[in-house]
Amino acid sequence: MRASAAMAIAAVLAVLATAAAAASSEDQPKRGGILTYMIPADAPPSFDGHRESTYATVHSAAPFYSVLIRVNPNNPSDMNDLVCDLCTAMPTPTDGGKTWTFKIRSGVKFADGSPLTAADVAASWNEIIFPPKGVLSPRRSNYMMVERVEAPDPSTVVFHLKFPTSAFLPAIADPFAWIYEKRILDKDPHWYEQNIMGSGPFKFVSYQAGQEIKGVRNPDYYHKGLPYLDGFVGIYAPQQAVQVDAIRADRAAIQFRGFPPSARDELVRELDGKITVQQSVWNVASAVTPNEKRKPFDDPRVRRALTLAIDRWGGAPGLSKIAVVKTVGGLVYPGSPLAATKPELEQIAGYWPDIEKSRAEARRLLKEAGAEGLSFELLNRNVDQPYKYVAIWLIDQWSKIGLHVTQKVMPTGPWFQAMRSGNFDVVLEAPGHGMVNPLLDVQKVLPASVDPENYGNYEDPKEVELYDRMLRETDFTKQRALMRQFEKYVLDTQAHEIWVLWWYRIVPYRSYVKGWKISPTHFINQDLSTIWLDR
Amino acid sequence: MYRYIVNRLLLMVPTLVGAAVLVFGLMRLIPGDVCVVRLGSGGGTFDEAAVRACHAELGLDRPLWHQFFDFVWGFLHFDFGTSMWTGKPVSYEIMQRLPISLEIAILATVVALALAIPLGTISALKQNSWIDLVVRTVAIAGIATPSFWLGILSILLVLDLSQAIFGAPWMPPINYVPLWKDPVQNLAMAFLPAVTVGYRYSAVVMRMTRSAMLEVLREDYIRTARAKGLMRRVVINRHALKNALLPVVTLIGIEFAFLIGGLVVTEQVFNLNGVGRLFVQAVQNQDYTLTQALVMLVVAVFVLTNLVVDLAYAWLDPRIRFA
Numbered sequence: 094m095r096a097s098a099a100m101a102i103a104a105v106l107a108v109l110a111t112a113a114a115a116a117s118s119e120d121q122p123k124r125g126g127i128l129t130y131m132i133p134a135d136a137p138p139s140f141d142g143h144r145e146s147t148y149a150t151v152h153s154a155a156p157f158y159s160v161l162i163r164v165n166p167n168n169p170s171d172m173n174d175l176v177c178d179l180c181t182a183m184p185t186p187t188d189g190g191k192t193w194t195f196k197i198r199s200g201v202k203f204a205d206g207s208p209l210t211a212a213d214v215a216a217s218w219n220e221i222i223f224p225p226k227g228v229l230s231p232r233r234s235n236y237m238m239v240e241r242v243e244a245p246d247p248s249t250v251v252f253h254l255k256f257p258t259s260a261f262l263p264a265i266a267d268p269f270a271w272i273y274e275k276r277i278l279d280k281d282p283h284w285y286e287q288n289i290m291g292s293g294p295f296k297f298v299s300y301q302a303g304q305e306i307k308g309v310r311n312p313d314y315y316h317k318g319l320p321y322l323d324g325f326v327g328i329y330a331p332q333q334a335v336q337v338d339a340i341r342a343d344r345a346a347i348q349f350r351g352f353p354p355s356a357r358d359e360l361v362r363e364l365d366g367k368i369t370v371q372q373s374v375w376n377v378a379s380a381v382t383p384n385e386k387r388k389p390f391d392d393p394r395v396r397r398a399l400t401l402a403i404d405r406w407g408g409a410p411g412l413s414k415i416a417v418v419k420t421v422g423g424l425v426y427p428g429s430p431l432a433a434t435k436p437e438l439e440q441i442a443g444y445w446p447d448i449e450k451s452r453a454e455a456r457r458l459l460k461e462a463g464a465e466g467l468s469f470e471l472l473n474r475n476v477d478q479p480y481k482y483v484a485i486w487l488i489d490q491w492s493k494i495g496l497h498v499t500q501k502v503m504p505t506g507p508w509f510q511a512m513r514s515g516n517f518d519v520v521l522e523a524p525g526h527g528m529v530n531p532l533l534d535v536q537k538v539l540p541a542s543v544d545p546e547n548y549g550n551y552e553d554p555k556e557v558e559l560y561d562r563m564l565r566e567t568d569f570t571k572q573r574a575l576m577r578q579f580e581k582y583v584l585d586t587q588a589h590e591i592w593v594l595w596w597y598r599i600v601p602y603r604s605y606v607k608g609w610k611i612s613p614t615h616f617i618n619q620d621l622s623t624i625w626l627d628r
Numbered sequence: 629m630y631r632y633i634v635n636r637l638l639l640m641v642p643t644l645v646g647a648a649v650l651v652f653g654l655m656r657l658i659p660g661d662v663c664v665v666r667l668g669s670g671g672g673t674f675d676e677a678a679v680r681a682c683h684a685e686l687g688l689d690r691p692l693w694h695q696f697f698d699f700v701w702g703f704l705h706f707d708f709g710t711s712m713w714t715g716k717p718v719s720y721e722i723m724q725r726l727p728i729s730l731e732i733a734i735l736a737t738v739v740a741l742a743l744a745i746p747l748g749t750i751s752a753l754k755q756n757s758w759i760d761l762v763v764r765t766v767a768i769a770g771i772a773t774p775s776f777w778l779g780i781l782s783i784l785l786v787l788d789l790s791q792a793i794f795g796a797p798w799m800p801p802i803n804y805v806p807l808w809k810d811p812v813q814n815l816a817m818a819f820l821p822a823v824t825v826g827y828r829y830s831a832v833v834m835r836m837t838r839s840a841m842l843e844v845l846r847e848d849y850i851r852t853a854r855a856k857g858l859m860r861r862v863v864i865n866r867h868a869l870k871n872a873l874l875p876v877v878t879l880i881g882i883e884f885a886f887l888i889g890g891l892v893v894t895e896q897v898f899n900l901n902g903v904g905r906l907f908v909q910a911v912q913n914q915d916y917t918l919t920q921a922l923v924m925l926v927v928a929v930f931v932l933t934n935l936v937v938d939l940a941y942a943w944l945d946p947r948i949r950f951a
Contacts, residue, residue, distance in 0.1 A: 135909040303901040342799035506660030
């Protein structure tokens with residue numbers, strides 16, 4: 094009896110010890126190993142994060158660089174959780190919120206051994222915000238609140254703003270804002286297009302154009318203990334089938350951008366138990382822009398009818414099974430504190446809970462506007478996911494109010510050109526951003542005189558005035574109320590934009606990859622410093 | 629013969645100039661440009677100032693005649709410019725991809741010839757027998773089957789078979805290593821694409837070999853050779869095959885030239901970083917300089933291959949003399 098009791102206790106203890114060991118092996122990152130991942134592109138146009146807008150550049154070169162601040166890599170789903178990378182502490186602004194002083198950590202070195210100082214940080218930011226002649230900076234309009242950037246001493250960087258705004262800090266956490274060496278920028282601001290030399294967790298080893306990029310652990314990395322990996326290999330492969338097969342055959346462990354549901358389902362089916370899937374709402378949305386220079390889209394009644402016809406609540410679940418869209422939301426990224434709640438959304442045309450009532454109203458508006466049975470063309474981009482799926486669904490939705498819509502699909506270049514030249518009736522776009530920064534992200538729906546990438550061809554001073562008040566409002570509650578007004582005005586009253594569905598990011602990967610957490614954008618959390626391999 | 633070669637090389641020039649004019653004009657007819665594609669590719673906001681700066685940087689704000697003149701002038705000096713997408717020299721971009729395309733083309737040709745000539749000959753010799761029927765069926769299947777589809781199927785077959793047999797799926801390597809650095813990995817990567825492309829290639833050559841042999845075997849000199857008592861092997865190899873190869877050599881040349889820049893979809897399927905994939909990328913990105921250079925490369929390959937084929941004729945048939 095005593096022996097059997099002892100054995101039972103020993104068995105229980107053994108189980109507990111095993112569980113504890115398993116839990117601790119999960120919690121305890123292992124050092125070593127080479128991570129091989131797929132980059133779903135042919136090749137990056139250049140390695141210069143300040144100049145480029147494509148994930149191909151970020152997925153290739155982010156591991157080699159540092160930034161000033163970033164989304165917490167241990168909590169990347171919360172875009173408000175910003176932490177220091179090169180700075181020592183997140184600053185509190187002074188001067189009524191117009192001055193932000195960052196202290197730069199000491200002892201940081203570039204890959205060539207040169208020390209990184211505040212002068213390098215300031216020079217990098219000046220290149221982004223105030224690019225010299227001949228230097229491209231596609232995101233500089235995100236920093237229209239910045240008056241100047243200076244480095245009064247080797248460990249201090251100061252941003253002086255024209256006006257206080259909560260849009261500033263997330264803008265500084267931009268994942269493309271890599272810190273370069275001032276000495277090199279002064280000599281040749283184009284140097285970083287073809288060359289890599291940063292202070293990040295990895296050092297550059299080699300790049301074969303269109304093939305692969307390799308890096309090894311930076312032994313001098315200032316976040317002690319990181320990175321866990323010995324190195325990485327990024328393989329370029331634009332075809333989805335190749336990426337899926339590579340993960341299946343363990344030629345690669347992960348593809349960070351994301352897969353459609355069918356690829357996820359295939360990998361889970363084939364590799365059950367060896368695949369982990371992380372999913373997140375994506376900071377990209379499918380949106381329809383009517384060309385208000387073409388009749389009858391200059392009539393807000395017609396535009397409202399277009400949005401009222403769409404059954405977002407009913408269509409999203411079905412579409413999410415075949416396309417990378419899922420979440421119904423307004424102008425603001427659904428996970429943001431500034432985003433509308435469901436009851437708030439249901440007050441906006443196109444989001445009413447009763448679709449029949451919504452479509453009846455759409456038919457009434459069309460009749461009133463003399464646009465019953467309207468025929469028009471939907472301009473679309475020649476990309477499957479999710480453009481073509483969403484377009485086909487929209488055409489079906491519009492048919493339910495008697496509209497006859499055909500789809501014109503164009504490759505990326507001509508699609509852009511058609512939008513820029515106003516040569517379309519209605520276009521399906523996908524506005525998205527590297528960071529979730531709602532105050533800047535919604536600039537997309539401002540008239541073209543403010544945001545040149547708005548192709549709606551309209552002017553609306555009231556909309557601009559609403560936006561300016563919202564941008565400058567420092568009280569969060571008031572700012573949120575202004576965002577609701579802005580959203581209602583843009584999506585309902587004027588229906589300048591028709592927000593369809595937010596995209597959904599699906600990343601299936603080999604389960605031995607640990608330490609990586611999905612975020613709302615495929616640009617964030619790509620320096621690989623926290624990743625480790627459990628094998 | 630040397631004068632013939634020189635004349636043919638000089639005749640290349642107007643061909644290349646004509647191709648240059650055509651590709652220059654056609655590319656600029658497509659709406660949009662590389663700046664818009666590049667700056668808009670992230671889906672975020674970009675401003676017109678950035679587009680204008682990009683145009684100025686790449687010379688796209690200059691008049692068309694100026695751009696064309698620079699293109700032709702550079703071409704005459706063998707300076708093909710820099711890629712508008714990557715900023716690297718066009719020659720660098722092409723040389724990074726040419727070895728893999730050449731390797732696949734050569735391996736596919738080897739596979740094709742190893743299959744096509746023996747099988748085509750046997751099929752002709754055993755006309756209307758079951759052997760002939762099988763070979764013709766294989767040839768028709770090869771022509772009817774798209775090589776990229778065969779490629780996708782072969783990868784899936786390898787994955788599923790390896791999973792069933794070894795318990796874990798396996799696929800060939802997806803990153804290219806030069807042959808001299810790691811022959812095993814290189815050939816492991818090149819094997820499936822070479823076989824799938826080579827199969828289709830062999831099917832075309834097989835049919836041509838068969839019909840050419842059938843025609844030659846009916847000739848009087850073949851009957852004479854047999855009547856003289858020559859061994860069957862000698863009649864076929866020395867007399868029949870050599871004469872039957874004339875049209876076959878032409879076909880091999882055309883097919884080989886096509887393989888250099890034409891394996892667009894196959895390269896995508898097998899993730900081969902070849903010239904075909906670069907072509908697609910250049911056109912999609914509206915990279916004028918790179919597209920222009922690639923078109924000129926393909927034209928040059930076709931013209932040079934035709935020259936080699938014509939020279940091979942003289943070796944195969946001593947009656948052929950060059951004017």
